[in-house]
Amino acid sequence: MSTETGGGIGNVDPYRVGLYAVLVGMAAFYLTPIESGLVTSFKTNTAVVETAPFAPPGGSGLTTEKWQAAVDALLRGMGNSLLYAVPATILSAFFGSITAYGLTITNWRMRYKAPLLALFVAGIFIPYQAVLVPLSQFWAQIAPLEEWLSFLWAAGINNDYVGILELIVTHVAYGIPICTILFRSYYKNISTEMVESARLDGATLRRVYRRIVFPLSTPMFAVVLIYQFTQIWNDLLFTLILVATESSAAAPVVLILAGLGQSLEGQDFGLRMAGAFFAALPTLAVYIMFGEEFAEGVAT
Template identity: 75%
Template sequence: MSNDARTDGGTVTEADPGASAGLLSGLDAYRVLLYLGLLGMLTFFLIPIESGLVTSFKTASGVSGSLPFAPPTGGTFTFEKWRAAFDALGRGLINSALYAIPATVISALLGSFTAYGLTQSNWKQKYKAPVLALLVAGVFIPYQAVLVPLSQFWSMIPLQEWLGFLWALGINNDYASVIELIITHVAYGLPICTVLFRSYYKNMSDEMIEAARLDGASIRRIYRRIVLPLSGPMFAVVLIYQFTQIWNDLLFTLVLVQTESSAAAPIVLILAGLGTSLEGQDFALRMAGAFIAALPTLAVYIAFGEEFAEGVAT
C-alpha cells in the first residue's frame, strides 16, 4: 500500500519539505532585514553622541586634524577639557540644582493634588470643565509668548526687599533669581503635570475609592492612604519630564538671570558661552561641558527608569 493511502480509501498529502524550507528562509530573511534596519537606526542616532564624546577627549590639533567621529590617537588624547569644563560649570551645577529640584517636586505635588480634585472630588462637572480647559490651554502656551509678561511681572515684585534678611546673612542677592525661577517653573509646569496625573487617576479603580468613602474616609485620607501610594509610576513620569525640561531650559534663565557672570547663573547659561572666545570655538571644551550638563538628567532617568516605563504603559 502507498504511504499516501488511508485505510478508508482516501489519500493524505504529505508536507512539502521545500515549501517549509522556503517559508523558513523567507522568515529568516525578514528578520535579518529587520535587525539590519534597527541596527542602522541605532547607529544613525548614536553617531552624534559618539562624535561629541570622542571630540571631548581631543586636543585642539586633534579636533582640527581628524574626522569628528574618529577616536583620539597618540598625543591628541587629553582629559584637560573635562577638567576645564567641570571647573567652569561647577557653580552652575549647584545653582541649577537649587531651583530644578524644588520646582520639579513642587510642581509634581501640586499637579497630583489638582488632578485628584478634578477626578475624585465631589465637584460638579460644570465647575470641573472650565478649570480643566484652562489647564489644557496652559500646556500649549509657548515659552516665547510669556517672556515679556514674565519680565514685567517680576520687575513689579519687590523680592529683593522681601528677602533682605537673607542678604543680611551674607547670601548674594543674585540668588533672588533662583526663587523667581522656582515659582516660574512651578507655574508653567502645573498644567502638564495636572493633565498627566488626571489621565492616570481616571483609570484608577472606582470601587476602591468608593469602599474607602463608605468606611468614612475623608477626601484627604483617601488621597494620603490610597491615591498617593498608587501614584508612584506617574510621579516617576512627571519627575523625569519636569526635571529634564527645567534643567535644560535656557529662555527663562536668560530673562531672569540674564548673565553668566551672576553668582546664581545656572549651568545652561554658563554652557552657552563655554569655549567661545575671540580666537574661535573650542569644540572639545564645549562637548565636555555638554556631557557634564547632561549627567544629572541621565541620573534621574536611571533612578526612576523602571517606574517611568510602568507609568507610561498605564
C-alpha cells in the same frame, strides 16, 4: 529530509533579518552624534581640525584637559541649577497630582470641571516666548521680595540668588498644567470601587488621597519627575530673563554652558562637548533612578 539540511539557512526569517537591520541602522543613526561628541571632548584643538568628528583622537591628540576645564567652569552652575530644578520639579509634580485628583476623583459637576480642565489644557500650549515680557514685568514689580529676604543677604548670601527663587516659582506655575493633565489621564484608570469603599468607611478627601491615591501614583510621579526635571534643567529662556548673565553668582549651568568655549580665536569644540556631556549627567541620573517606574507609568 532535504529541506531540513544546510545548517538552518533555509529557516532564516527574512522579516526578522530586515527588522534587525532596521534597528541596527536606527541605533547607529542616533548614537553616531553622541559618539562624535564624546570623542571630540577628548581631542586637542589640533586633533579636532585634523581628524573626522567620529574618529578617535589617537595618542598625540588625546587629552583630558577639556573635561577638567568644563568641570571647573560648570560646577558652580551645576549647584545653582539643582537649587531651583529639584524643588520646582517636586512642587509642580505634587500640585499637579492634587489638582488632577480634584478634577478626576472628587464629586464635582462636569459643568464646573470642564472650564477648569480647559484652562489647564490651554496652559500647556502657551509658549515660553509669549510670557517673557509679562514675566519680567511681573518680577520687576515684586520689589519687596528682596527686602523680605534681606536676612539672607545679611548672612552673606549674594542677592543674585533672588533669581533662583523667581525661577522656582516660575517653573512651578508653568509646569502645573502639563503635570495636571498627565496625572488626570492616570487617575481616570484608578478603581472607583476602592475610592468609594473608603468614602463609605468615612474617609475624607484628604485621607483618600494620602492613603490610596498617592501610593498608587508612584509610576506617574516617576514619569512627571523625569519630564519636569529635564524641561526645567534644560530651560534657557526663563534663565536669561531672570538671571541674565553668566557672571552672576546664581548663574545656572545652561547659562554658563551657552558661552563656554567661545573666544576671539574661535570656538573650542572639545571644551563645548565636554561641558555638554557634564551638564547632561544629572538628567541621565534621574532617568537611571526612575527608569523602571517610568516604563511602568508610560505603559499604564
